[in-house]
Amino acid sequence: MDKTVFLIVEGITNLWRHKGTAFTSVITICLSLTFLGVLFIINENSDNLPQLFRSKYKVEVFFKEKVTNKGAKNIIHQIESQLMVKNATLVTKEDALQIYQDEFGENVLEMLGDNPFPPSCIIKLNEIKFSVTKAASLIEKIKKIKGVSSIYYQGGLISKMETLYKYFLLSIKVLVVIVLVISIIFITNTVKLTIYNRSELIQNLKLIGATNIFIKIPFFIEGLIQSIVGACIAYGLLILMLNGLNNILNDLLSFQLDIDGSLPFWLMIVSITIGFIGSGKAVSKII
């Protein structure tokens, strides 16, 4: 019992005795985990950003002139039954006339004596189920519906944007892996340096009859505390950064980044695991 208490106290006291190196370790762990956390958040939200843009995708379907508003409603029902259609809004002949008048300030009805605009509808696509191939297939299906005259859809532009999203998502995933590996090396080396700095202590302990486990435990406790503190600060920084960024994003795009509830858990796991492996390896080398 006395030995256990001593080892725990020793681990904690060592942090104070070597405040400089402990501070460096905590900062290294904190920065590595913050960077990792940023990528984790981007990865978590990487589907949200394309969905934000996809929610802006729309297809305009113009009906034939002879189609009445009632007939247009029937066509819309058929369109809405299609996969990937989120909703379809009818633009009646009268709505079209009003839109034209609002935009160009001319009363076409007075000029021509008749409303020349056909009814149309605006389709919003389901951003979650969206794919370029499915969109193309949907357009083809809508074209075949009786009463449909023409379709306005920026397929080429959307296809290019989707390719960009694909590369963006892939690069985020690759970056997460690279940063994870760099963080592991970074944290492990910092922990190793801390331990190599105290090879004198380890040698002395060996000479006075300390067992390997007696030598290792204070280092593990020290590493554990550093890992927990580093992970907590990193999480705090991430929350602060996220709140700041969300305020800006909200103003600009009405878009919010979410943070996964498991993030602090993962930060802690990564931090403690790397700390344990690093200190274990370093102490074993000296012992």
Add this chain to the structure above:
Amino acid sequence: MISFQNVSLQYEADAGIYDINFQVNPSEFAFLIGPTGAGKSTILKLIYMELFPDSGTVDILKYSSKKIKKRKISFLRRKIGMIFQDYRLLKDRNIFENIALPLHVMGYGRKEVYERVNNVIIDVGLNGKEKRKPNELSGGEQQKACIARALVKEPKIILADEPSANLDPDAAGDLLELLKDIHSRGTLVLMATHQWQHFYFDLIKDWDYRIFNIENGYMVQ
């Protein structure tokens, strides 16, 4: 208690110890003398089993170099107090904490650690300096702290590796007196030194001691 039987160890191409035979019995005081590089430190390392012989057997207390398991070495070392030329005190701890360390390793409780450390501090004459860091003490005082750290666990054997090398003659004399005092309590003391100084003879003329002379790795008469 310390027994070397036909012990040889080659640790470099042209350095080692060869066919060493000697025995030091409990409560004996012995000197291991010889020039630098003769193999004295190697013999001490073989005693605390940091090194193992290529051939022959080293028996220390109930432990044999041929049979000892790695995890048992720490238990052997708890029975040996070591005094070094460079003191090997931990600079980030005060003298009390340095001396107390072996007792913590052995699992002593706080009260006993406190009592034992304070007693040994008085024995070596470091009272009042418990809270000082090693670099705040003179060489002689640091050596006393090193002796106190070796002594505090009441070892059966004291190994002193060139303990007076960095000390002036007065401090070296004090050190010998201290070792004699330890020996008088029934502890085996083996002191390795290359500085066999004349004043040693004056100091130890009435003692019962033995000298083992080592040169170029061989024990000489």
